[in-house]
Amino acid sequence: MAKRMPKVKGLDQTLTVLKEGYEFIPNRTKELNTNVFEMRVLGGKKAVVISGKEAAELFYDNDKTERSGTLPKRLVKTLFGKGAIHTTTGDKHKNRKTLFMSLMTDNNLEYLRKLTRNYWFEDTARLQAMDQTNVYLESTLVLLKVGFRFADVPFDTPERMEQYAKDMNAMVDSFGSIGTAYSGYKRALNARDRVEDYLEKQIIATRKGKLFPEEGSGLYEFSHWKDMNGKQMDSRLAAVDLMNTIRPLVAINRFISFGVLAMHEYPGERARVAQNDNSYAYKFAQEVRRYYPFVPFLPGKAKKNITFDGYKIEKDTMLILDIFGTLHSESLWQNAEQFYPERFENWDGSPFDLIPQGGGDYWTNHRCAGEWMTVIIMEESMKYFAQEIQYDVPAQDFTVDRTKLPGQINSGMIIENIRNNFDRRR
Template sequence: MAKRIPKVKGFDQTLNVIKEGYEFIPNRTKKFNSNVFEMRVLGGKRAIVISGKEAAELFYDNEKIERQGTLPKRIVKTLFGKGAIHTTTGAKHKDRKSLFMSLMTENNLEYLRKLTRNYWFEDTARLQSKEQVNVFEESTLVLLKVAFRFADVPFDTPERMEQFAKDMNSMVDSFGSIGTVYSGYKKARDARTRVEDYLEKQIKLTRKGKLFPEEGSGLYEFSHWKDMNGKQMDSRLAAIDLMNTIRPLVAINRFISFGVLAMHEFPGERVKVAEDDNSYAYKFVQEIRRYYPFVPFLPGKVKQNFTFDGYKFDKETMVIMDIFGTLHSESLWNNAEQFYPERFENWDGSPFDLIPQGGGDYYTNHRCAGEWMTIIIMEETMKYFAREIQYDVPAQDFTVNRQKLPGQVKSGMIIENIRNNFDRRR
């Protein structure tokens, strides 16, 4: 006989999820002393919440859980785009995912590393010209340039590029609504439309032979790719999925501001990143991704009846995977609330415990294809801030509010008096 799943009382918990943010699920798993509980969300829809490494293994089992049709429509329209790969499943998903993964060649990733390093160096003069720099905002623009160049998408005017950078933030901020009615919905929709329009124009120019992106770049591959039936993607859908290779790179601005915050609050970390070899930068980046709030949870639905940990899961039931709680589970991470990069010294690389951007296999699951890119960009950016420049950190609000989605440093992380970290007189 199946065990009874603990239940959160109340018809709908959507507003409570928004109110408590990243803490909502951990608060309930602690209350119930269970990594499985039930609640109702999105208008009273039944959902089973699961947390932990074993739960992640279940969530990314394609035979038991699927993702198609589970994302709130408003989030799809603002964050991912209608028809995006995130909304597909089965053979169609694997086929489309192969396109994304084709960009992850060794040469492409090394090119991304060089681009990141070069664009931060290029930005130094701009940083020095400002009285104060908001790291969150500045990194948005730098990362947009990196992402466009990596995809071989032509830059628009400086003014339009700054608008596109703001648009990317609007799209990511839309996640905080969890699909409810909110005032920023139109702003986020308009933001997505602006960038999609521009990318679709580049795709059409490429297909007409009026633009010549490098083979192997995002613009080239998305413009020319054909699916398993030999059919070329609609130009709008191609623009949407191309956007989904660019937007996640720009969203790394949150990790960058977290990283600069960590080097300020734990000064020894900056010294270690600056003086050690690349292995410490890697560990530092992984701990940023584990420690600070990014993706709170992800939805799926039961594909076929099964039992997990003694609990019965019925077909079509919504399943919510606790991402943040898994990253802060004391059973998985010793002293989980301590910032400690050395914990990754002997980490086994499991695809089911460090899951800030999803879990499972890159090729067959919904794990973010850009995770390798995130790590590369973060490594080079953190080394830039640790090794190449000096700066002062004025008084400000360093709060990272875990009750607000998506996570962000309250101040954006302000620095000032930027100078080169070398002496020309030597």
């Protein structure tokens, strides 16, 4: 006999979720002493919240959980785009996923590493000319350049590139308006339209033989790919999915600013990254991804009647996977609230505990195909700030407010007096 599921009192918890942000689910699992509970959200709709490694295994089991159609439509339009791969399921999803995964070759990933290293080094003169540098904002522009070059998309004018960088941020920030009355929605939608318009023009030019991107690049592959029925993607849809190979890279600006904050608050960490130990840069990057707030939770729905931890969950019930709480679970991560990169020394690489960008298998599940890219960009970015430059950190608000979605440092992480970390006289 199934147990009676714990419930959060109240007709609708949407506003409370937005008020408490990343802490909402951890607060409830602690209060109710459970890793599964029922609540009402989005106009009183029943939802079952699940947390932990076993919850992630259930959530990313394609036979038990459905992801398609579970995100609010406004968020899909602004964050992912109409018709994006994130909205697909079954064979169609697997087929489209092969296109994304085709970009993850060893040579492409090594190229991404070089691009990240080179664009940061090239940016040094610009940083030195600034009175102060907001790492969060500057990372946005650098990563946009990395993303465009990786996809072999031609750069637009400097002014438009800066606008596209702002546009990418607006798309990611639209997550914070989930469940509210159109706050920031139009701004994010206009931002997406601007970038999609530009990318679609490059795809059309490629198909007409007016532009010749390198084979194996995003622009080339998305322009020429055909689905399992031998049909070429609509140029706008191709632009949407091409955008979804670039936008996630730009969103790493949050992790980079968090990483610079961690090196400031834990000076020994900066010194260890500076020792040019690639294995430590990897561990540091993974701990930044685990420790700091990125994705708070993800929605899905039960494909059939299922049981989790002894509780019955009926078919079509909304499921909410606790991402942030799982990343801070004491049962999974010893001293979870401590920043400790060495915890990844003997990590088994489980696809269900380190899930800031989804879980499960890269090829068949909704785990982000760009996760490898995130780690590479983080490694090279952190080595740049630790090895290539020196800088001062002025007084500022270092607070990372877990009640705000999506998470970021209140000040953006300000640095100043930037200089090269080498002596030309020697």
